[in-house]
Amino acid sequence: MAPDDTTYRAQFNPLIKPFLVVKIGFTMACTVIGIPLAIVWFLGVGRWWARHYFDRLECQLGPRSIRFRKGILVTTEKTIPLENIQDVTFVEGPILRRFNLSTLKFETAGHSAGQASDMQLTGIIDAQAFRARILRAREALRHDAPKLQGNDAQLAVLQSIEARLAQIALLLERQQERGD
Structure with a gap:
C-alpha cells in the first residue's frame, strides 16, 4: 500500500525495545536450557535484536485496510481489510503499563475461535486514539459501501x-x- 493522503502511519514507542529484551530474556530464563541463552541475551544480543526489530516495525491504516509488518530474519506482513475487522481490543497490563505500552488485538471475520485475535500490535503511541481511528475508518467504509459499488x-x-x-x-x- 503506497502512502497517500488517506494513509495514516502509526508511530511506535521506543520503550518497546527494553520491554522486548526483558520479556524474551525472562521467558528464556524460565527453562534450564534457556538460562545460558538468557545470559547471552541480557549481555547484548537482546538489545541488538530489539533495536533492529524496532527499526523494522511498521503499521499503516489505509482507506480500505490495515497493514502491519515486523521481523528481522523472518518478516511477517499482515493486511486486514477493514470490513473484516470485528473488534479491536485494547490491552494494558501492569508490565505493559510499567513500560508505558499497550497492545491492540484484532478480531477478524472468517477465522475460527482459536485464530480470532490473529494480529497484535504492541507499542503504538497513543493506541487508544489509533484504535478509535481504525473503528471510525471501518464504520465509514461500511456506510460508503453501497456508494462505492x-x-x-x-x-x-x-x-x-x-x-x-x-x-x-x-x-x-x-x-x-x-x-x-
Missing part, C-alpha cells in the same frame, strides 16, 4: 445472471421436448 456494477451482474438463467431455461425446455 455503484448501480452500474450491480446492474451488469444482474444482467449476467438473467442471461445465464435464460440459457438454463432454454436447455430445460429442449430436454422436456425430447422427453428426457
